[in-house]
Structure formats: structure tokens, C-alpha cells
Amino acid sequence: xxxxxxxxxxxxxxxxxxxxxxxxxxxxxxxxxxxxxxxxxxxxxxxxxxxxxxxxxxxxxxxxxxxxxxxxxxxxxxxxxxxxxxxxxxxxxxxxxxxxxxxxxxxxxxxxxxxxxxxxxxxxxxxxxxxxxxxxxxxxxxxxxxxxxxxxxxxxxxxxxxxxxxxxx
Numbered sequence: 001x002x003x004x005x006x007x008x009x010x011x012x013x014x015x016x017x018x019x020x021x022x023x024x025x026x027x028x029x030x031x032x033x034x035x036x037x038x039x040x041x042x043x044x045x046x047x048x049x050x051x052x053x054x055x056x057x058x059x060x061x062x063x064x065x066x067x068x069x070x071x072x073x074x075x076x077x078x079x080x081x082x083x084x085x086x087x088x089x090x091x092x093x094x095x096x097x098x099x100x101x102x103x104x105x106x107x108x109x110x111x112x113x114x115x116x117x118x119x120x121x122x123x124x125x126x127x128x129x130x131x132x133x134x135x136x137x138x139x140x141x142x143x144x145x146x147x148x149x150x151x152x153x154x155x156x157x158x159x160x161x162x163x164x165x166x167x168x169x
Contacts (some may be wrong), residue, residue: 014085022139027086029132030144034077034089035098036128040121041070043104047114059111059165066118066158073151080144100128112169119162126155 016023048063078088089095101121109117129152136145 014083016083016085018084018139018141022141023084023086025135026084026132026139026141026144027081027088029135030077030081030086031088031094032098032100033125033128033132034074034081035095036101036125037070037073037077038089038095039099039101039103040118040125041067041074043101043121044070044118046104047109047118050109051111051114053111055111059115062161062165063114063118066161069154069158073154076147076151080147084141084144101125112166115162115165115169119159119166122155122159122162126152126159129155 018026044063044067048060048067051060051063053059081088089098101124104117129148133145133148133152136142136148
């Protein structure tokens with residue numbers, strides 16, 4: 001049995017009326033979402049720290065606000081996985097293994113490229129959230145689906161702000 005399978009079996013003593021298949025699939029999706037959220041958080045903070053240019057203050061503050069909102073999701077995603085009897089990420093290695101969003105380790109990124117990249121990443125996160133919601137619907141996991149609906153709304157708001165800035169650059 002794989003490490004993840006062993007962890008799922010060990011943690012599955014937590015009572016849930018979700019099927020084992022449902023727990024397994026939802027947990028796998030939550031693991032990917034959590035990895036993406038951590039990756040987006042780090043990228044957003046990276047761009048916040050390295051912002052420059054004439055709109056520095058506005059973009060710096062906006063990205064700090066976005067990073068706080070993104071980081072707040074991490075605990076909710078992880079705790080939801082635990083509530084259904086699954087495990088979640090354990091390390092940076094796990095994040096790298098499961099993340100779908102690309103890192104940006106460049107020494108210098110122009111502000112317009114930062115904004116565009118974050119907009120694209122938030123759009124991708126929205127699509128991933130919708131996909132996870134569909135899996136939750138399949139297994140009648142209304143609690144996880146309800147959380148995801150709020151995360152979609154928050155992510156769409158970030159896309160809206162970033163897209164408005166991107167259109168003006």
C-alpha cells in the first residue's frame with residue numbers, strides 16, 4: 001500500500017457518512033487544492049516583496065491583502081480533509097508533488113507580468129475549485145462544497161481586481 005493509502009486508512013477511523021471512495025477522491029482533490037493554495041500564497045508574497053514601479057504602494061498593499069486571504073484558506077482546506085477522515089500535506093515536498101500552479105523564481109519580474117501571472121493563477125485555481133466541487137457533489141459532500149463556494153467567490157474577486165489592473169497596463 002502506498003504511503004498516502006496507508007495514511008488514509010490510518011486516519012479513516014474518524015466517523016463520516018461519506019463512502020470510502022468519496023473520502024479518497026475528495027481528499028486527493030483537497031490535497032491538490034492545498035498545494036496550489038500554498039504555491040499561490042508564496043508567489044503572491046514573492047511578488048508583494050519584489051513589486052516596484054509607479055503603482056508600487058497600491059500593488060504592494062493589494063498583493064499583501066490577497067496573500068492574507070489565500071493563506072487563510074490553507075487551514076480550512078487541511079482541516080476539512082481531516083474532518084472527513086483523511087490526511088493532508090505533510091511537507092514542502094508534498095506541496096511540490098501535488099501543486100499544479102507553476103512557481104516563479106525569476107530574480108526580476110515586471111509589475112505588469114506579476115499582475116498577469118497572478119490573474120492567470122487565480123483563474124486556474126477557480127477552475128480547480130469548480131472541479132473539486134463537482135466531485136463533492138458526486139459524493140453528496142455538501143459541507144466541503146459549501147466551503148468551496150466561498151473560496152470560489154474569494155478567488156473570483158481576486159481575479160476581478162487583477163484583471164482590472166491588467167487591462168489598464
